[in-house]
Amino acid sequence: MHAMGSIWEYANPRKFMGWTGHALPWLWAIGLGLCALGLVWGFFFTGDDFRMGSTVKIIYIHVPAALMAINGYFLMFAAALIWLIRRQPVSALVGRAAAPVGLVMTLIGLVTGAIWGQPMWGTWWAWDPRLTSFLILALFYLGYIALWEAISDQDLAGDLTAMLAIVGSVFAVLSRYAARFWNQGLHQGTSVPVVTGGRTIDDYFFWPLAITMVGFFFLFVALVLVRARTEVRARRLSVLQARQAI
Amino acid sequence: MDLGQYAFEVLAAYGASFALLGAVVATTLIRARRVRRALEEAEARKNG
Numbered sequence: 001m002h003a004m005g006s007i008w009e010y011a012n013p014r015k016f017m018g019w020t021g022h023a024l025p026w027l028w029a030i031g032l033g034l035c036a037l038g039l040v041w042g043f044f045f046t047g048d049d050f051r052m053g054s055t056v057k058i059i060y061i062h063v064p065a066a067l068m069a070i071n072g073y074f075l076m077f078a079a080a081l082i083w084l085i086r087r088q089p090v091s092a093l094v095g096r097a098a099a100p101v102g103l104v105m106t107l108i109g110l111v112t113g114a115i116w117g118q119p120m121w122g123t124w125w126a127w128d129p130r131l132t133s134f135l136i137l138a139l140f141y142l143g144y145i146a147l148w149e150a151i152s153d154q155d156l157a158g159d160l161t162a163m164l165a166i167v168g169s170v171f172a173v174l175s176r177y178a179a180r181f182w183n184q185g186l187h188q189g190t191s192v193p194v195v196t197g198g199r200t201i202d203d204y205f206f207w208p209l210a211i212t213m214v215g216f217f218f219l220f221v222a223l224v225l226v227r228a229r230t231e232v233r234a235r236r237l238s239v240l241q242a243r244q245a246i
Numbered sequence: 247m248d249l250g251q252y253a254f255e256v257l258a259a260y261g262a263s264f265a266l267l268g269a270v271v272a273t274t275l276i277r278a279r280r281v282r283r284a285l286e287e288a289e290a291r292k293n294g
Contacts, residue, residue, distance in 0.1 A: 043260070044247060054249040058259045065263065104270040111266075112259040119255055223274055230278045233285045240288040 034215030072102030140168030
């Protein structure tokens with residue numbers, strides 16, 4: 001009980017600003033460093049695939065972005081539950097901070113997938129289960145951001161966006177497992193199954209991809225924390241401005 | 247390095263991705279700086 005209590009202390013706004021301030025330089029350095037290493041390795045020092053040719057280099061961006069698009073939504077789901085159950089203000093702000101970053105990751109996944117799909121599948125887009133659920137995920141991200149902007153009462157906005165995040169998490173799950181659920185469509189199954197193992201990608205392509213995936217994870221966390229710190233400051237600013245206006 | 251017949255696709259994918267990533271990093275840092283300055287000014291007014 002005491003240990004749980006100490007975990008929640010880190011969500012106290014003052015404490016949150018303290019530990020994130022210390023962690024951020026490391027998160028930026030690791031995220032940018034690993035992204036640079038993985039992308040330079042993948043782009044310049046790996047060859048072509050015998051079927052895909054040089055388009056195989058697109059996976060070094062497409063897969064990490066898609067990974068963080070889905071996991072970003074899971075972060076919003078967790079933040080939504082914490083807000084609804086424990087009313088921790090920082091959790092609502094972390095969810096709000098994650099949405100634009102998650103949306104960008106989703107757009108990168110969609111754009112790079114379309115560019116890759118045109119020469120490989122002969123089409124930019126298909127109403128394939130994974131592609132469609134990914135597009136719906138992007139729309140949920142947009143709706144979540146729009147809802148936050150539309151409601152001035154921050155507690156009400158936290159409640160409604162939390163509900164939307166929970167509903168939308170179904171599509172995050174579908175995006176991840178669509179190829180397995182329906183076993184049809186153009187999009188192939190997961191090349192790097194983290195849980196079950198047995199990856200279908202050769203080590204030659206896997207290592208730069210794995211490094212970039214870890215880099216994207218740290219970059220995502222750094223961006224979300226910077227944005228969450230800004231939201232904490234913005235809330236404090238609005239309180240001060242309201243007091244000074246009286 | 248020769249990207250062969252798919253050079254346009256590969257470069258377009260990387261270009262679009264870097265543009266989107268650059269945009270989210272830039273907007274994040276610019277807003278963070280703007281809000282931090284505004285808060286410092288508001289706190290200075292409150293204390294002064």
